Amino acid sequence: MKILVTGGLGFIGSHTVVELQNEGYQVVIVDDCSNADEKVLAGITAITGKEPVFEKIDLREKEAVGALFERHSDIAGVIHFAASKAVGESVEKPLLYYENNIGSLVYVLKALVKKEKASFIFSSSCTVYGQADAMPITENAPIKPAESPYGKTKQMGEEVISDICKVSPNLQAIALRYFNPMGAHPSVEIGELPVGVPQNLVPFITQTGIGIREGLSVFGNDYPTEDGTCVRDYIHVVDLAKAHVVALQRLLHGKNEKNYEVFNVGTGKGSSVMEVIRSFERVSGKNLNYKIVDRRPGDVIEAFADTTKANEVLGWKAQSSLDEAMRSAWEWEQKVRS
Structure with missing residues (x-):
């Protein structure tokens, strides 16, 4: 069965391609390499042998895009990752984000x-909830500005898919609202390798730890949290990749209850x-250079997520701890820079 993975050379996309190939699917990757490297193909091939x-x-x-679907007319499903993804950059370059993320x-x-x-898995995000009223966040939490x-x-993106599913019964779709992916494949053949200055916390931490960045800026320590810094739900990228495969199989095997579903x-x-930061210091044995700066x-x-629905309906559950995910991220950083 042939599956198209857009943004398949990216961080989450490449790990999902590995899990798809391990399950026996034939994968077609589409990527414009604006935030990825063709060398990732070699890592995927080294892991899977395909x-x-x-x-x-x-x-x-x-x-x-039309020509792509003509060349690959036997595509059974699409997992759509292709999008610009940095919160801070999107504030500075909104038109880029609207064109790239919605147009594609x-x-x-x-x-x-x-x-x-056709089956369609959409790479959504917990950002759709804005600042939720209660933690953990369930799929029934209101979508705030x-x-x-x-x-x-x-x-x-979710609204577009929902609207299309209402009038296209041939399309079955699931939006996965995920939280903060981190880490690398245990083989350290693939991992997170951002182009330029990292927009996500963990690669900035590991790049600071290895000496590429002078120091890490912590954006605010006066939030109403236990230690004053922002709180997120950090999930190992391999766990996340496996969730995409499980969600796709739900659609391909006709187990979905509606033709558009949402899971945290x-x-x-x-x-x-x-x-x-403390997790990094534990697994690396290094003290991290960081400073507190203004909020971003x-x-x-x-x-952070209420994962009950994914656990019970999809039969999926995250397996790795924060330290395990951080250790794999650090091992990947060391390999890349060696």
């Missing part, structure tokens, strides 16, 4: 709904920025 098909395409180009989604769906039957253009594109994907535990626009105070 090289996925790779198409270098910018999904903002409508004609290119629309073009992929326009091609997909022409098929007799997003704190950033990035969050808005995820909210819009996280560990169910919140960790503060300082707790993540667009950041919510805390967000």
Whole structure:
């Protein structure tokens, strides 16, 4: 069965390709390499013993997307990761985020709904909840005005998919609202390798630890949390990748109850920025150079998941601890810089 993975050379996408190939699926990766490297293909192949098909395409180009689906007319499902993803950058460059995240989604769906039957997994985010009223966050929590253009594109993306599913019974879709992925594959053949300055906390920590960055800025220590720093739900990327495969199989095997469903994907535990720093110091044996600076626009105070629905309905549960995920991230950083 052939599965298209957009953004498949990226951090989460590449790990999901590995899990798909390990389950016997034939994978076609689409990526424009704007925030990824073609060298990731070699890592995927080294882990699985199979090289996925790779198409270098910018999904903002409508004609290119149509031609892609003509070349691969036997695609049974799509896992859609392709999107710009940094909260801070989205505040500075909103038009880039609206064009890239919404435009590419629309073009992929326009091609997909022409098929007799299709399954679609959307890479959504806990940012759709904004600053939730209560923790942990359930799927029934109200969707609040997003704190950033990035969050808005995820909210819009879900609305687009929901609207299309109402009029396209041939399309079966699941949105996975996940929290903060981190870590690397245990083989350390693939991991998080951002282009330029990292926008996520963990790669900035590991790059600081290895000496590439002079120090880490902690954006605020006056939040109403236990230690004053923001709280997030950090999930090992391999656990997250496996959730995508399980969700896809739910659609392919017709086990979904509706043709559009939503699931939170996280560990169910919140960790503060300082707790993540302490985790790095434990697994690396190094003291991290960091300083407290002003709050960053667009950041919510805390967000961690209620994973009951994913655990019970999908039969999926995160397995790795924060320290295990951090250890794999540190091992990956050391390998990349060796």
